[in-house]
Amino acid sequence: GAVVSQHPSRVICKSGTSVKIECRSLDFQATTMFWYRQFPKQSLMLMATSNEGSKATYEQGVEKDKFLINHASLTLSTLTVTSAHPEDSSFYICSAREGQVDYTFGSGTRLTVV
Amino acid sequence: GQNIDQPTEMTATEGAIVQINCTYQTSGFNGLFWYQQHAGEAPTFLSYNVLDGLEEKGRFSSFLSRSKGYSYLLLKELQMKDSASYLCAPIDSNYQLIWGAGTKLIIKP
Numbered sequence: 001g002a003v004v005s006q007h008p009s010r011v012i013c014k015s016g017t018s019v020k021i022e023c024r025s026l027d028f029q030a031t032t033m034f035w036y037r038q039f040p041k042q043s044l045m046l047m048a049t050s051n052e053g054s055k056a057t058y059e060q061g062v063e064k065d066k067f068l069i070n071h072a073s074l075t076l077s078t079l080t081v082t083s084a085h086p087e088d089s090s091f092y093i094c095s096a097r098e099g100q101v102d103y104t105f106g107s108g109t110r111l112t113v114v
Numbered sequence: 115g116q117n118i119d120q121p122t123e124m125t126a127t128e129g130a131i132v133q134i135n136c137t138y139q140t141s142g143f144n145g146l147f148w149y150q151q152h153a154g155e156a157p158t159f160l161s162y163n164v165l166d167g168l169e170e171k172g173r174f175s176s177f178l179s180r181s182k183g184y185s186y187l188l189l190k191e192l193q194m195k196d197s198a199s200y201l202c203a204p205i206d207s208n209y210q211l212i213w214g215a216g217t218k219l220i221i222k223p
Contacts, residue, residue, distance in 0.1 A: 006156075034211075043201070043215040044157070093156050100209050101145055101162065108156040 002028045004096045006106025013084055013113055021079045021109045023094035029074035030096030038091045050077055084113045116140050118214025120202055125220045126192055134187045134200050134217045142207020148176050148187045149201040157201055197221045
């Protein structure tokens with residue numbers, strides 16, 4: 001089946017630094033990539049939606065200058081958390097969509113900002 | 115607005131059957147997914163319903179009634195490894211997944 005490789009799985013960074021999370025579709029072309037954030041015991045919160053070659057669409061309340069999304073190819077999308085702070089510590093998950101309802105999730109990235 | 119309603123937590127016994135209900139309200143509807151999510155992991159696909167009725171897949175079955183905005187996930191022959199959160203996620207008119215908080219299922223021996 002379809003696979004989305006998400007890296008890193010865990011990252012610890014110092015406050016004020018930037019972290020890049022990468023999602024790569026291994027055997028299909030992801031026309032749309034979704035980036036989610038999930039806090040403990042809460043639902044997945046959609047941060048942004050990106051289509052290959054175009055700017056990402058951010059959900060209300062998500063700072064686009066802080067969470068930089070790049071979807072330069074049909075197989076690769078990246079999320080960069082810039083100037084990370086402890087409140088950005090969370091579980092970040094990408095989901096690639098091929099077609100209309102074929103969603104494949106990455107394995108998630110646990111970000112801890114100290 | 116868009117809304118998902120599932121029980122927050124359920125407890126069941128190993129070997130038994132449990133039904134997790136989900137009611138939803140969305141702007142348009144293009145099917146509904148059920149996902150399983152273990153703590154600290156990404157969701158994994160269980161089922162997809164787009165037409166009314168029951169879809170059976172091994173120990174797991176999922177039912178959909180579009181007119182009632184209602185779905186359920188039925189888990190049979192429960193195993194300890196089934197302890198997880200179960201997420202009901204309908205798809206709206208923009209083909210976006212709409213997420214609720216999920217149901218935490220606790221399996222006891």
